[in-house]
Amino acid sequence: MSTTAKVIAGVSFVLIVVLISAIVLSYGLINKTLPSLEGEVRTQFLIDTVQIYRDENGIPHIFAKNEHDLYFALGYVTAQDRLWQMDLLRRIASGRLSEIFGVQTLEIDKLFRTLGLLKTAQSTQKNLSGKSIEILKSYSDGVNFFIGTHKDKLPIEFKLLNYEPDEWTIVDCLLITRLIAWQLNFSWWAEPVFSEILSRVGVEKFKSIIPEYPDDAPVIIKKFLPPTGKFVDANVKFREMFGMVADGLGSNSWVVSGEKSETGKPLLANDPHLPFSLPSIWYQVHLNDGEFDIAGVSIPGTPGIVIGRNNYIAWGLTNVMLDDTDFYIETIDSTGTKYLYNGNWFELDVREEVVKVKGKGEYRFKVLSTHRGPIISDVYEFSFSEYIPKADAKFIASQAVSMRWTGNMISDEVFAFYKINHARNWSDFKTGLKFFAVPAQNFIYADIYGNIGYYCAGKIPIRENLNPIILNPGDTDNFDWVGFIPFNEQPSVFNPSEKFIATANNKIVGGNYPYYISYLWEPESRAMRISEILTSKEKFSVDDFKKLQLDYFSHYAKEMTQYIINAFNGVEVKDAFVANGINYLKEWNFNFGRDDIATSIFNSFLIHMMRNTFEDELGEELYKRFVFYSGIPVRILKQLIVNNDSLWFDDVKTTIVESRDEIIRKSFADGIDYLRNLLGDDMNEWRWGKIHQLKLVHPLGLKSPFDKVFNLGPFEVGGAGTTVNNAGFSLLKPFDCVLGPSMRQIVDFSENLLYSIIPAGPSGQIMSKFYDSQTKIYLNGGYLKIYFEVEKFRNEKTKILYLLPEG
Incomplete structure (x- = not known):
């Protein structure tokens, strides 16, 4: 063997040894972070014993004897599986990504500091109901108990990024709910972009691209019966980083009454269309407080079931696509401290923000606001000098753009979902919806008594003068909001004559409705297909609903x-x-089949x-x-x-x-x-599947070599944004599938269970067998059964963790 060959062989051997050692050490480190799913844990925070069953699919079933212990256990269990995801979400919402990622996320941090989600969450906390405070406190205590007892066993992401999580707070829970609201906001894109198009092409061309909705396309309620540049770029960067870059960002839901069901009981289906990610957006869980069984999906970092069922009712959600944001061109005086409004000059509210940037120190900037909301037109102008961070608000030609958004209002969605989770009938359900403000959602409903219903819930602005598609003059009150549609006048229907209700982000109600809601509807294709199928025969089964959720016709x-x-x-x-x-x-x-x-x-x-x-x-x-x-x-x-x-x-x-x-x-x-x-x-x-593929991407998997460790796929898939089985791709980056059913759920009230599936698994821990335990089932169109009764899910594979009070 030549000297060169020996050197190469020796170096290769050393590299192999180093690689194997790294793998072994990493494997041991990662396995060390896996949570204990069985045994006993004692804590001073509990009143009574809590039993946490992990079924063979890793889905937790929490049995408590009171609400305090139930929400404590929910916080603890969610942290076991999703702590780093929770931390990431609160960092996004509060503008603290740069603390762990450095300057590359500074633009996103500045966006969310300017939006003021943290300020809104802090104000909201002061105005919550007593019940919401109790729930959030118990949940946060559960999260913090896990953090405090696992300092040396934190998920691997904390080790890789070299930081530890802060204590979890009530504000963090509220932050995540507002982040979801912002993710489901579309006006951030529409009005700035359409205003720029108008200035580019002129009025005549612009008029012909104002979105219309076909008169013969489905609406949710057939006839309304009145009851007795810069900002966009920063948002684009945020949504690109977290996969929100495709068409079809919406959802499907439908429900049929017992008269159209083979079992004689209502059937309800829901599949929200959101960006594919790792871990999954939703966390499947079954809760029992000694009185109610509640099963479905929660959002990691927030208590309660967002979509699901209890012993009496079931519900599903789709995005209203509400036009919930307006932008105003403000006139600023030469000092940069006042804005013109109705002939008078008013002081701008000034808030200084300090962003800690890994490896760079601090970045400081000022957020200015009018009575409507923050000025967002300078959202990404920033720079670092060699040693001193520098940033100031800058305006062009003494004008700035402010934004009013319903998400900056104070509301109590925690209490709304508490009431929904514990509703026994349509009246209870509507009581909960009255507290729901943002993001406006289409709620569908069914109950054990055979009733079905629909409600458009959320704060829907009423404008003095309607100018929905372009920026408004800010120096007058002519385009201000003058109130909100009263709850009892928001679109709703109960036991319609059609015996079914379907929503697919389509137009809600016909032209006789007296209020403006939106122009941001999704293409009517999905709504047409769902309505076509639901009118195609007299009776439907669970299998029919599964088939429709997997439908590829456009x-x-x-x-x-x-x-x-x-x-x-x-x-x-x-x-x-x-x-x-x-x-x-x-x-x-x-049919958009993957082999087509x-x-x-x-x-x-x-x-x-x-x-x-x-x-x-x-x-x-x-x-x-x-x-x-x-x-x-x-x-x-x-x-x-x-x-x-x-x-x-x-x-x-x-x-x-x-x-x-x-x-x-x-x-x-x-x-x-x-x-x-x-x-x-x-x-x-x-073949479509050859170019249209799904990859489940972890935030750390955006860069090599971590993509090989954290990501799943690619997998060939069918569908697109206009098929019921939504599989959206970006027109700018065809044809990778980045968006689709983030969860599929079906409820049959003849059964005491829930059909549910998510794209990955319950756990966010990469070495857990539940990290990707549902992926294959999901891709093959399968569902899991989440049972209520212990004897239905308990077997030799079930793990039981007991949380016990001290003493």
Whole structure:
């Protein structure tokens, strides 16, 4: 062996030894952090004994004899499985990511400091009901007891980032609820972007892209019966970092009465569409306080069941898509301390924020606010000098943009869900909804008595003068909010004649409703399919509901495909690949299956049609902002195609005037070329699942080599944003699936259980067997059963942890 070879061999051997040692040490370190799922734990915080059963799927069933102990145990158990996720969520909401990640997250921290979620949470704490304080205190004590007894056994993420979690507080719980509200807000995108489009293209072109909702498309309530630039960029960075970059960010829910159920009892289904992540967004749990069984999903860091059922009722949620935010162009005086309002100058509220930045020291900046809310127009102007952090509010031409958002109002969602969790009937349920403010949700309902219902719950602003789509003048009160829709006038229905209710982020109520709610609806395709199926036969079973939750049919594709085919009628097609692509569409059944080829062709056409229609007018940067949240652009594109709007289809960069059908043909050919470059010339290999894949990504898995350790996948999947089985992808980064059913749930009131599934598993600990225990089941369209009775879930695989009071 040569000297060089010996050296190489020796170095290789050393590297292998080091790698093996690292793996062994890491394995031991990670296993050390796994929580104890059985045995006894004593604590001074308990009144009585609590039994925590972990079923064979790792889902906790908590049996307590009083509410205090129940919520303490819920906090403890959630921390066992999801402590680092909880810590990350509160850091995002409070603007403290840079303490652990450094300057790369400073823009996100400045965004959330400016939004003022922490300030809102602190104010909210002072106005909570006594019951909410009790629940939050017990839950926080449970979290802190886990932290305090596991200082040397913290999840591996804390070790890798070299920090320890702070004590958990009531404010932290409230912060997470407001973070969820912000994630489900869409007006942050719409009004700034549409205002910029208006300034770019002028009034005539702008009018034709104002989103419409087809008159014949489904609404939730058939007829209303009155009862007796910078800010956007920072938000984009936040949503890109946490996977919120796809179309179809919404949910499905539907319920049928016992008259349409094979069992004679109501059936209810719900699947919220949110970014895929690790750990999963939801935490499955079953609670028993000695009187009520409550099962479903909670949000780690907050007490109570958000979606689920108890012994009497079941409920599901979908996003209202409420226009809950307005932006105002403010006039600031030369001193930068006052703003003009109704002819008078008022002092700006000034709040100094200090962000600790890992490796950089402190970053200080001022947040200015009007009576409406914070000024957000300077949200990401910051810089560091060599030694001294520096930041000041900056305004252009003495103007700034302020924001009013319902999420900065004081409300008590903890009490709302407490009342919902313990409701016995429709009246109790509505009592809980009265305390629910943000984010506005479509609540569907069913109960053991055979009733079904729907309520649009949340704070819905009433505007003095409606200007929903662009920024408002701030120097007058003409566009201020003048109140909120009274609770008893918010859309609702109880036991409708149709014997079913369906919601899919579609328009809520017809044109006779006296108040404005939104224009931010999702494409009507999912709502059409659900309504189509629910009217297709007389009786439904749990299996029918499972099949519908997994449905890949797209009404949007069906309608759009006909325009593609018609655009080629009578036109000689010389490109054999284009001709074959058209033939695939002619034979298509509009199901977005993972082995389908026409699906790949259609979606490739869609992204090129979008670009060829809008980018020439908007320019590259504004186009990217326009399609970032693609639910609205997808609606607008179909609207323009149906209306044959030549203003937008003409390419302004050419001397000729292009027609709609010319742009369709060009986009289709571009899409075919794109797939050839991506997948080769064998069209049999153009399977949708080959390019449309799901990867479950942990925040630390965003960078190599941790992606190999923390992430799961990729997995081939079907669907897209317009199918009931939603599998959204970004128009800017096709075709990876980054969004879809974050949970699937079905309730059959003839059974004392809950059907539930999440994409990963209950645990956030990477070496736990429950880290990805539901992934395969989820991908195969399966469900777990969460039983109420101990004898139904207790077997040789069940673990039991006893929490005991001291003494």
